[in-house]
Amino acid sequence: MSKKAKDITTEEKIKEAARKIFTSKGYAAARTRDIAEEAGMNLALLNYYFRSKEKLFEIVMIENFMHFISGIKTIMYNEETSLKEKIQILVSFYIDKLSAQPDLPLFILNSVKANPKVIKGIFNKQILQKSYFFKQLQQELSKNKNATSNPINILINILSMIIFPFIGQPMINEIGLSKKEDFNNLLQERKKLLPIWIMQMIKGK
Amino acid sequence: MSKKAKDITTEEKIKEAARKIFTSKGYAAARTRDIAEEAGMNLALLNYYFRSKEKLFEIVMIENFMHFISGIKTIMYNEETSLKEKIQILVSFYIDKLSAQPDLPLFILNSVKANPKVIKGIFNKQILQKSYFFKQLQQELSKNKNATSNPINILINILSMIIFPFIGQPMINEIGLSKKEDFNNLLQERKKLLPIWIMQMIKGK
DNA sequence: AATAATTTTAATCATTTGATTAAATATTTT
DNA sequence: AAAATATTTAATCAAATGATTAAAATTATT
Numbered sequence: 091m092s093k094k095a096k097d098i099t100t101e102e103k104i105k106e107a108a109r110k111i112f113t114s115k116g117y118a119a120a121r122t123r124d125i126a127e128e129a130g131m132n133l134a135l136l137n138y139y140f141r142s143k144e145k146l147f148e149i150v151m152i153e154n155f156m157h158f159i160s161g162i163k164t165i166m167y168n169e170e171t172s173l174k175e176k177i178q179i180l181v182s183f184y185i186d187k188l189s190a191q192p193d194l195p196l197f198i199l200n201s202v203k204a205n206p207k208v209i210k211g212i213f214n215k216q217i218l219q220k221s222y223f224f225k226q227l228q229q230e231l232s233k234n235k236n237a238t239s240n241p242i243n244i245l246i247n248i249l250s251m252i253i254f255p256f257i258g259q260p261m262i263n264e265i266g267l268s269k270k271e272d273f274n275n276l277l278q279e280r281k282k283l284l285p286i287w288i289m290q291m292i293k294g295k
Numbered sequence: 296m297s298k299k300a301k302d303i304t305t306e307e308k309i310k311e312a313a314r315k316i317f318t319s320k321g322y323a324a325a326r327t328r329d330i331a332e333e334a335g336m337n338l339a340l341l342n343y344y345f346r347s348k349e350k351l352f353e354i355v356m357i358e359n360f361m362h363f364i365s366g367i368k369t370i371m372y373n374e375e376t377s378l379k380e381k382i383q384i385l386v387s388f389y390i391d392k393l394s395a396q397p398d399l400p401l402f403i404l405n406s407v408k409a410n411p412k413v414i415k416g417i418f419n420k421q422i423l424q425k426s427y428f429f430k431q432l433q434q435e436l437s438k439n440k441n442a443t444s445n446p447i448n449i450l451i452n453i454l455s456m457i458i459f460p461f462i463g464q465p466m467i468n469e470i471g472l473s474k475k476e477d478f479n480n481l482l483q484e485r486k487k488l489l490p491i492w493i494m495q496m497i498k499g500k
Numbered sequence: 501a502a503t504a505a506t507t508t509t510a511a512t513c514a515t516t517t518g519a520t521t522a523a524a525t526a527t528t529t530t
Numbered sequence: 531a532a533a534a535t536a537t538t539t540a541a542t543c544a545a546a547t548g549a550t551t552a553a554a555a556t557t558a559t560t
Contacts, residue, residue, distance in 0.1 A: 254455030
């Protein structure tokens with residue numbers, strides 16, 4: 091096996107293990123020994139490849155975050171789709187994505203809270219406001235005279251209703267769900283209904 | 296100062312410091328020394344009064360959680376108010392409450408994820424489903440034939456749209472807000488609009 | 501094949517951190 | 531006031547943890 095090829099494999103194994111451990115336990119509770127064990131590697135390799143726990147975390151966090159918002163841009167900048175279609179695609183895309191990685195949102199929210207700087211350069215006002223989605227949203231809101239709603243508030247509603255079920259899952263399970271109707275059914279229903287609810291908000295009854 | 300009176304003061308000081316440190320840093324990142332310093336107390340008093348960091352955390356977490364949902368019960372069981380009024384009250388009550396303690400939701404969500412057992416005994420299916428609010432919600436949803444929405448999904452939407460702005464604040468600030476329109480304005484607008492949006496969902500356009 | 505460079509391992513370090521202890525101080529009871 | 535009880539403090543412990551080191555093993559270069 092060539093040097094470079096091996097490099098990549100080991101590095102990737104560690105990063106993948108780090109992603110798993112950091113995402114499930116959070117930065118402070120994750121021990122470097124957990125990560126090494128998860129990766130099946132010697133503890134020292136962690137520092138050999140990434141210098142420190144903190145550096146490794148930063149890399150994983152930024153990759154996680156970019157992974158999370160990578161889809162959003164392509165959807166938002168598409169000039170072929172209507173506002174309604176964009177919302178439908180966004181909802182389906184993220185509900186599926188987060189179903190596969192349900193720990194991701196809480197991890198990202200905690201990370202951003204602990205270190206808000208990381209968002210800068212990855213996502214900002216410009217990217218949102220230059221998007222075709224934002225223009226379509228503004229246009230549709232302007233049609234509705236009475237409810238003078240800030241487009242940001244609509245965006246918050248979209249994100250919150252997509253993301254919250256995942257970060258609140260343990261609570262939802264305890265408070266609301268019986269055995270039959272499991273969490274997945276709930277999500278499937280939300281895939282259908284969320285776009286309807288959101289369009290109602292935008293159109294104003 | 297009497298023995299008992301002093302007891303309460305010291306204990307309360309530690310608990311208050313613990314609440315602050317745990318809520319802002321999370322369990323793992325909070326050091327007992329931080330808490331002792333915040334309380335202006337000797338480190339050993341922590342163990343003298345609460346045996347361990349974990350015990351202290353449990354107490355603070357349960358109190359936080361109960362504090363958080365204490366309001367919900369009284370609002371939900373009130374037979375004098377309409378569904379719409381309940382939602383208006385719920386929204387205003389929690390937006391005000393969380394404005395005063397914006398770290399609380401993320402703390403609770405992390406705690407419940409780390410230890411889902413704690414919810415049991417504090418809140419459960421029974422409490423929700425026996426409430427007058429739940430009956431009113433079911434009744435209103437049944438009027439709407441086409442959208443066969445689970446009442447739980449409506450409840451998730453209510454909670455998510457109230458809570459998410461607080462847990463996503465650092466992200467919202469970076470992505471969406473310019474200097475003028477600050478976070479507080481956003482919240483005030485949401486106080487007015489959230490009940491409208493929710494009622495639209497329930498009535499089905 | 502011999503040498504050089506890279507990667508991996510086992511052992512160890514230094515700090516941090518939750519917890520304890522024994523003595524000192526303060527408070528309550530008699 | 532004396533004795534008993536409770537609270538507080540300073541010092542210390544033991545375990546956990548991030549990091550380092552020097553040697554061993556592996557891979558690449560000549």
